[in-house]
Amino acid sequence: GGNGESIRTGMSEEAIRLAFLDNLFYVQGRFLEVASLDDKYKALAYTVRDRLLHRWVSTIRTYQQANPRTVCYLSAEYLPGPFMGLNLLNMGIEEPTRKALQSLGIDLESLIAYEQEPGLGNGGLGRLAACFMDSLATLQIPATSYGIRYEFGIFQQDIRNGEQVETTDNWLHYGNPWEVRRPQISYDVKIGGHTEHYTNEQGLHRVRWVPHETFRGVAIDTPILGHDVNTVNLMRLWRAEAAEALDFHAFNEGDYYGAVLREVRSETISKVLYPNDAPEIGKRLRLLQQHFFVTCSLQDMMRVHRTTGMPIERFHEKFTVQLNDTHPAIAVAELMRLLLDNHHLDWDTAWHVTRHTFAYTNHTLLPEALEKWPIPLFQSLLPRHLEIIYEINSRFLDEVRQRYPFDPDRAQRLSIIDETLPRHVRMAHLACIGSFAINGVAELHSQLLKETVLRDFYELWPEKFQNKTNGVTPRRFMLLSNPGLGSLLNETLGHGWETDLEQLRGLEAHADDPAFQERWRQVKRQRKEALAGEVHKLCGIDITPTSLYDVQVKRIHEYKRQHLNLLHIITLYNRIKRNPALDIVPRTFIFGGKSAPGYAMAKLIIRLINAVAEMVNRDRDVAGRLKVVFLPNFSVKLGQWVYPAADISQQISTAGKEASGTGNMKFSMNGALTIGTLDGANVEIREDVGAENFFLFGLDADAVSHTLANGYRPWDYYNANQELKDVIDLIASGFFAHGDRSLFQPLVDHLLQHDSYLLLADYADYIACQDQVSAAYRDPQRWTRMSILNVARIGKFSSDRTIAEYCRDIWKVQPVPVKLD
Numbered sequence: 001g002g003n004g005e006s007i008r009t010g011m012s013e014e015a016i017r018l019a020f021l022d023n024l025f026y027v028q029g030r031f032l033e034v035a036s037l038d039d040k041y042k043a044l045a046y047t048v049r050d051r052l053l054h055r056w057v058s059t060i061r062t063y064q065q066a067n068p069r070t071v072c073y074l075s076a077e078y079l080p081g082p083f084m085g086l087n088l089l090n091m092g093i094e095e096p097t098r099k100a101l102q103s104l105g106i107d108l109e110s111l112i113a114y115e116q117e118p119g120l121g122n123g124g125l126g127r128l129a130a131c132f133m134d135s136l137a138t139l140q141i142p143a144t145s146y147g148i149r150y151e152f153g154i155f156q157q158d159i160r161n162g163e164q165v166e167t168t169d170n171w172l173h174y175g176n177p178w179e180v181r182r183p184q185i186s187y188d189v190k191i192g193g194h195t196e197h198y199t200n201e202q203g204l205h206r207v208r209w210v211p212h213e214t215f216r217g218v219a220i221d222t223p224i225l226g227h228d229v230n231t232v233n234l235m236r237l238w239r240a241e242a243a244e245a246l247d248f249h250a251f252n253e254g255d256y257y258g259a260v261l262r263e264v265r266s267e268t269i270s271k272v273l274y275p276n277d278a279p280e281i282g283k284r285l286r287l288l289q290q291h292f293f294v295t296c297s298l299q300d301m302m303r304v305h306r307t308t309g310m311p312i313e314r315f316h317e318k319f320t321v322q323l324n325d326t327h328p329a330i331a332v333a334e335l336m337r338l339l340l341d342n343h344h345l346d347w348d349t350a351w352h353v354t355r356h357t358f359a360y361t362n363h364t365l366l367p368e369a370l371e372k373w374p375i376p377l378f379q380s381l382l383p384r385h386l387e388i389i390y391e392i393n394s395r396f397l398d399e400v401r402q403r404y405p406f407d408p409d410r411a412q413r414l415s416i417i418d419e420t421l422p423r424h425v426r427m428a429h430l431a432c433i434g435s436f437a438i439n440g441v442a443e444l445h446s447q448l449l450k451e452t453v454l455r456d457f458y459e460l461w462p463e464k465f466q467n468k469t470n471g472v473t474p475r476r477f478m479l480l481s482n483p484g485l486g487s488l489l490n491e492t493l494g495h496g497w498e499t500d501l502e503q504l505r506g507l508e509a510h511a512d513d514p515a516f517q518e519r520w521r522q523v524k525r526q527r528k529e530a531l532a533g534e535v536h537k538l539c540g541i542d543i544t545p546t547s548l549y550d551v552q553v554k555r556i557h558e559y560k561r562q563h564l565n566l567l568h569i570i571t572l573y574n575r576i577k578r579n580p581a582l583d584i585v586p587r588t589f590i591f592g593g594k595s596a597p598g599y600a601m602a603k604l605i606i607r608l609i610n611a612v613a614e615m616v617n618r619d620r621d622v623a624g625r626l627k628v629v630f631l632p633n634f635s636v637k638l639g640q641w642v643y644p645a646a647d648i649s650q651q652i653s654t655a656g657k658e659a660s661g662t663g664n665m666k667f668s669m670n671g672a673l674t675i676g677t678l679d680g681a682n683v684e685i686r687e688d689v690g691a692e693n694f695f696l697f698g699l700d701a702d703a704v705s706h707t708l709a710n711g712y713r714p715w716d717y718y719n720a721n722q723e724l725k726d727v728i729d730l731i732a733s734g735f736f737a738h739g740d741r742s743l744f745q746p747l748v749d750h751l752l753q754h755d756s757y758l759l760l761a762d763y764a765d766y767i768a769c770q771d772q773v774s775a776a777y778r779d780p781q782r783w784t785r786m787s788i789l790n791v792a793r794i795g796k797f798s799s800d801r802t803i804a805e806y807c808r809d810i811w812k813v814q815p816v817p818v819k820l821d
């Protein structure tokens with residue numbers, strides 16, 4: 001390498017150029033003149049990976065010597081987004097790499113754009129896990145993130161004839177340069193069969209689980225680099241494989257075919273991510289997936305624990321395990337099983353270790369979204385776990401009855417077993433009982449948890465309950481996706497804000513400076529033009545950067561109320577049709593998000609968005625004033641184009657329904673203003689950026705529950721508001737469905753007869769608030785000031801702050817800095 005640098009580790013332009021050519025030749029077997037885009041992408045990825053591995057080895061060595069307490073994050077989902085750009089940025093070699101490639105006639109941006117992201121999650125929960133990995137590494141906290149390496153991630157969404165069509169996401173087709181398979185790190189996974197209780201030679205009670213089948217989980221590791229540090233943590237995902245090649249030899253030749261079939265069947269466990277962001281009850285494979293990754297992860301921790309020489313009774317001193325929702329909650333029973341049956345601890349000791357190991361994060365208040373499993377299914381798949389759960393429950397309920405001797409209902413309500421037929425195992429109860437800490441993901445959500453779905457647990461153990469308001473990583477969502485903003489901030493504030501986001505406060509002093517305001521607008525304008533280019537590529541629609549970009553991107557859900565947004569769009573449309581000379585602020589409405597494949601109403605909302613887009617975009621009367629775009633296949637990667645380009649961010653869920661939201665933070669960090677309800681983290685964002693810099697509307701959570709409890713009548717709102725009536729009637733008329741009155745009838749009927757998410761109750765206030773938005777946008781100085789102040793005061797919503805709080809209040813862990821060997 002140049003200047004005596006190693007070709008595997010050198011950071012100069014020259015070293016990177018040589019490494020790139022070397023990898024192109026020796027890994028891809030190509031030379032520059034014949035290399036495809038894929039070849040070049042891989043050559044660069046391996047060049048970056050070599051440098052990651054260097055830091056990774058140093059990290060492992062440091063951890064081995066210091067033997068620190070380690071955070072284990074258990075999550076069924078991860079949405080890390082593309083790795084190339086972020087790894088270059090975090091390693092600080094973006095510029096030399098850009099130049100090295102340039103000297104070879106290659107454009108770095110085209111290689112970054114080529115990367116396919118791992119879609120190993122549905123939405124907010126999986127993306128939160130990825131932001132946490134980024135912050136854990138940046139804060140130099142020893143941490144491993146465990147999960148499932150799905151072969152097929154979240155489906156790819158196409159829009160055909162205005163409808164969502166799902167196709168498979170074959171993200172591994174061209175190979176994944178960021179992962180390392182570790183065949184020697186693998187564990188047995190048992191399922192089914194029965195248990196045998198017996199007394200051993202010493203007269204001790206023992207349990208043997210005789211499974212029906214055994215699989216194996218093999219580790220596949222992805223290094224996660226922190227920003228401006230040498231810490232590389234691991235994302236360790238498990239891939240299901242056949243129990244052992246030994247099977248082939250053990251069985252006689254006649255069973256060769258059967259052995260191959262077993263292998264194929266094993267692999268189905270990690271084949272595909274369930275594309276629902278609410279549980280579908282009773283799916284056997286889903287429970288199998290949860291057990292699969294949980295047992296592999298706990299066995300892996302026990303292997304590491306053995307290497308420390310500490311006794312197993314001190315497992316919880318070495319590891320602290322965070323449960324990302326109830327998806328990994330089976331871990332409570334599984335750790336008990338491993339401690340009792342494999343390590344032969346007595347019940348009380350095992351229970352002590354377990355209760356000091358786990359902490360549980362809840363992500364939902366919707367009672368119908370709490371995970372539960374039918375007992376017969378549980379029994380047939382995990383017979384030993386069910387026994388252990390019954391024992392945990394019986395001891396727990398004894399305690400409850402002692403505490404509340406005259407309240408038999410309470411024991412029923414608290415029980416892990418839902419006794420109403422058919423009987424179920426309630427996973428949130430198992431998680432609460434087995435954890436030392438329970439947290440919600442925003443102040444309002446944590447408060448409502450204590451008052452509603454987890455109220456009885458709160459009364460029992462108030463000290464267990466905490467709040468940890470979500471955050472997002474400013475490295476990916478500011479620096480990487482909005483380089484223009486990054487440069488302006490560096491110039492204005494110097495470096496440091498990237499890992500200490502409160503430093504953005506320094507912007508307040510510039511909020512009214514006309515020259516700074518002008519540069520601020522230029523940054524936004526440039527991102528709006530860039531997004532226009534992407535929209536043209538993806539949908540063939542031309543949008544105008546001078547219009548107000550009004551954006552709602554998130555999973556499609558009735559509670560998130562994408563259709564309330566539509567009611568506003570149709571209201572504006574009607575206003576223009578009634579008065580074609582109307583002077584309004586030109587707007588581009590941008591939607592994005594996937595619907596669960598089986599969620600009919602959500603799919604109908606997507607159809608209505610596209611139907612409204614079709615009518616509005618081709619109407620000459622509204623040309624130049626309204627445009628509606630549905631971006632297909634919304635992803636982390638697309639988000640990086642969208643968040644920096646938005647003027648207005650729509651966070652309009654029915655109050656009390658959105659646990660936190662994290663898109664709200666990503667928009668605000670990029671200078672978008674929010675129109676939102678008092679829901680989830682919106683409440684805290686508004687508190688921090690200031691009420692005068694936030695467009696608030698709608699009923700609050702209290703008013704929502706009162707309205708619903710007092711016999712809500714959506715008809716009354718429909719009859720009382722002419723604009724609302726016109727909008728609903730227009731949808732019902734078939735105007736957006738080429739005259740077909742039946743297509744959107746289920747949606748209209750639901751709104752008029754039930755409207756469980758109170759769209760009609762919030763309509764008038766929402767429209768008035770949107771009118772305020774337009775008025776503000778007409779005054780660029782006022783708007784820019786509000787935008788600057790949003791960024792200046794968004795510091796709290798860095799996931800670094802969130803993770804620092806988890807470290808201090810729950811995990812009790814400290815940074816362990818890593819020196820490069």
Ligand code: 26Q
Pocket residue numbers: 122123124125126128274276277278279280286327363364371441470658659660661662680
């Ligand atoms: C469970 C069982 C079976 C099949 C699917 C599931 C499942 C999968 C994903 C249930 C829920 C999810 C995802 C939930 C989710 O994304 N929740 C969001 O979490 C964010 C991070 O805390 C919050 O900001 C959002 O408010 C919350 O909706």
